[in-house]
Amino acid sequence: MAKRKLGKGPRKPETKRVPKPRNRPLPGMEDPVIQEIEDAAEAYVDDRDVRIAKTTLETASHDALLEVMEKHGRHVYKRNGITATVSQGRTKVKVKIEKPENTGVEANA
Numbered sequence: 506m507a508k509r510k511l512g513k514g515p516r517k518p519e520t521k522r523v524p525k526p527r528n529r530p531l532p533g534m535e536d537p538v539i540q541e542i543e544d545a546a547e548a549y550v551d552d553r554d555v556r557i558a559k560t561t562l563e564t565a566s567h568d569a570l571l572e573v574m575e576k577h578g579r580h581v582y583k584r585n586g587i588t589a590t591v592s593q594g595r596t597k598v599k600v601k602i603e604k605p606e607n608t609g610v611e612a613n614a
Contacts, residue, residue, distance in 0.1 A: 570589065574598065587602050588600070
């Protein structure tokens, strides 16, 4: 059986990568303002910022739940439709909350 080569030979010295220069528009040839695109971009950035803020809050709540479960020595907690399970080397918590099923009594509107 033939032996595999481990390398392709001596390494080339790393050179600093220089980005290509960007073309600039000629005077009078700039893109026109498209207000619809600018409004949509601003709305996207606002929504993204809200999502990032919520992710920070979710991470804090996740860590607090993990800490409390560890404090009480629990890997699984089940009660009143709430199931919390610690998994993956005690770094993740999965939580499910089951909504109570309809008992057959309908509310009159």
